[in-house]
Amino acid sequence: MEEKREASKLCPTCGGGMVLEVASYPMGSVFLKERFHVDIYRCPNCDRVNLFAAKSKLITCSVCGSVHHADERCAICAINAAFDRKN
Numbered sequence: 726m727e728e729k730r731e732a733s734k735l736c737p738t739c740g741g742g743m744v745l746e747v748a749s750y751p752m753g754s755v756f757l758k759e760r761f762h763v764d765i766y767r768c769p770n771c772d773r774v775n776l777f778a779a780k781s782k783l784i785t786c787s788v789c790g791s792v793h794h795a796d797e798r799c800a801i802c803a804i805n806a807a808f809d810r811k812n
Contacts, residue, residue, distance in 0.1 A: 734777070736768035743768050749779040749794045756804070759792060 734743040743766040753760045762779035785792050786799040793799050 734766050734775070736771060736773055737775070738773045739768060739771045741768050741770040743773075743775065746774075749782045751794065756800075762792070762794065 735741070736743050745764060746767045747765040749762045750765055751760045751762050762783055763776040764779050766775050766777065767773070782795045783792055784795045786802060789799065789801045789805070791799060791801045
């Protein structure tokens with residue numbers, strides 16, 4: 726699990742500082758080649774959650790060209806390998 730860190734994002738509800746809960750979370754189906762990644766922030770004061778476009782830890786697969794988190798395996802290549810398909 727990633728370490729939570731304070732961020733410069735302010736809560737629009739109470740004005741408190743928000744905490745990064747999850748970095749580079751992929752939105753959408755694993756079957757999509759291009760998924761949108763977000764950083765999830767939570768306010769510890771009022772528990773509001775906000776999504777922001779991910780800014781870091783994203784890489785482009787050199788085999789198929791899809792974008793994914795640097796710490797995860799390319800989903801498109803994993804599916805192709807499971808079904809013995811070539812890109």
